[in-house]
Amino acid sequence: MNVNRQWRLARRPKGAVQETDFAWTEDPIPSVGEGQLLVRNLYLSLDPTQRGWMARDTYVPAMEVGDVVRSFGAGRVVESRHPGFAAGDLVEGGVGWQDYLLTDGGGLLPLSKLPPDSDIPLALGVLGLNGVTAYFGLLEVGRLKPGETVVVSGAAGATGSVAGQIAKIHGCRVVGIAGGPEKCAWLTSVAGLDAAIDYKGERVDRRLRALCPEGIDVFFDNVGGEILDAALASLARQGRVVLCGAISAYNEKVPPPGPRNYVSLIPRRGRMEGFIVLDYQERAGEAVAALSRWVREGKLKHQEDVQEGLENAPRTLLRLFEGRNLGKQLLKIADPRTDDPE
Numbered sequence: 001m002n003v004n005r006q007w008r009l010a011r012r013p014k015g016a017v018q019e020t021d022f023a024w025t026e027d028p029i030p031s032v033g034e035g036q037l038l039v040r041n042l043y044l045s046l047d048p049t050q051r052g053w054m055a056r057d058t059y060v061p062a063m064e065v066g067d068v069v070r071s072f073g074a075g076r077v078v079e080s081r082h083p084g085f086a087a088g089d090l091v092e093g094g095v096g097w098q099d100y101l102l103t104d105g106g107g108l109l110p111l112s113k114l115p116p117d118s119d120i121p122l123a124l125g126v127l128g129l130n131g132v133t134a135y136f137g138l139l140e141v142g143r144l145k146p147g148e149t150v151v152v153s154g155a156a157g158a159t160g161s162v163a164g165q166i167a168k169i170h171g172c173r174v175v176g177i178a179g180g181p182e183k184c185a186w187l188t189s190v191a192g193l194d195a196a197i198d199y200k201g202e203r204v205d206r207r208l209r210a211l212c213p214e215g216i217d218v219f220f221d222n223v224g225g226e227i228l229d230a231a232l233a234s235l236a237r238q239g240r241v242v243l244c245g246a247i248s249a250y251n252e253k254v255p256p257p258g259p260r261n262y263v264s265l266i267p268r269r270g271r272m273e274g275f276i277v278l279d280y281q282e283r284a285g286e287a288v289a290a291l292s293r294w295v296r297e298g299k300l301k302h303q304e305d306v307q308e309g310l311e312n313a314p315r316t317l318l319r320l321f322e323g324r325n326l327g328k329q330l331l332k333i334a335d336p337r338t339d340d341p342e
């Protein structure tokens with residue numbers, strides 16, 4: 001079958017992302033020119049940042065309406081006329097919501113090679129973008145010190161679950177905030193956090209005051225909004241707020257008002273700082289080496305939520321905003337052993 005199935009951006013989402021924001025198209029598989037390679041995509045990574053890419057310029061320019069949906073993922077090179085890649089190589093990068101990617105290897109989200117024996121779901125999550133984000137966010141931006149009190153929001157997700165466990169590995173007391181009893185139980189019984197707050201069933205401000213009576217030294221925030229506000233009110237002296245993400249606001253038509261409790265930063269001599277993982281690209285190897293070692297030693301637990309079938313890409317993205325993903329959200333679109341579609 002000489003068909004490249006693709007999802008394209010049909011319109012910019014307004015409010016919550018909807019399946020009707022995307023259009024399904026089928027094109028012939030493109031032929032490979034000099035300096036190009038053709039990749040059979042195997043797994044797509046679903047990331048909240050895709051919502052931003054669809055809507056507006058952020059840290060990268062917005063997608064254009066009609067573009068194949070921009071997405072991280074991994075695949076196998078099926079044909080190469082590029083000196084840096086050979087048929088059979090496993091690669092990761094901006095593969096897009098499609099069966100096949102024709103590329104020169106560069107662009108906004110360039111391709112890089114994965115070791116041939118890679119576990120792809122791990123390479124796209126705990127040992128990939130999410131793990132690297134948690135590592136530098138906590139250790140560099142958060143300037144984590146052993147023995148501190150750390151709170152993580154979105155704590156059961158791909159990035160938050162790694163951040164919380166890195167803090168535990170560094171001898172900190174860690175409280176995770178997540179939605180629902182199942183995720184909270186995973187945080188304390190599997191990930192080994194000291195406590196969990198179910199923001200869907202509990203008052204976060206009260207629970208933070210009770211669980212962190214001396215204040216929060218580092219708040220690693222994936223969520224923003226009211227949860228950020230509650231954490232600011234409980235910040236310790238010289239506390240640091242790491243702004244990793246603000247998923248509670250991504251689907252809002254009008255940006256919500258800023259945090260009321262930012263004023264706490266003044267008497268507590270606190271600091272709030274945002275960052276983008278791409279800033280640390282050159283040092284990613286350092287993070288991946290540490291993360292791989294912790295996974296091997298059983299100190300860093302991870303879970304992957306693998307859905308199947310390219311046709312399910314839009315509804316798999318929606319899972320992130322509904323809190324339905326348990327760990328790293330992936331979509332397997334072809335079998336890595338045979339390259340056959342799922």
Ligand SMILES: NC(=O)c1ccc[n+]([C@@H]2O[C@H](COP(=O)([O-])OP(=O)(O)OC[C@H]3O[C@@H](n4cnc5c(N)ncnc54)[C@H](OP(=O)(O)O)[C@@H]3O)[C@@H](O)[C@H]2O)c1
Pocket residue numbers: 046047048049129130133154155156157158159160177178179180183222223243244245246247248249275276277278319320321322323324325327328329
């Ligand atoms: N700065 C960077 O370079 C960088 C890099 C990667 C990711 N990020 C950010 O990190 C955050 C997590 O991304 P991820 O890829 O690891 O996704 P994830 O945490 O695995 O999945 C998203 C989770 O967000 C939670 N959520 C959704 N809507 C929410 C709401 N209204 N209020 C509170 N929680 C909500 C849900 O968990 P619950 O069930 O617990 O609600 C959902 O499972 C995002 O904000 C993302 O933009 C930043």
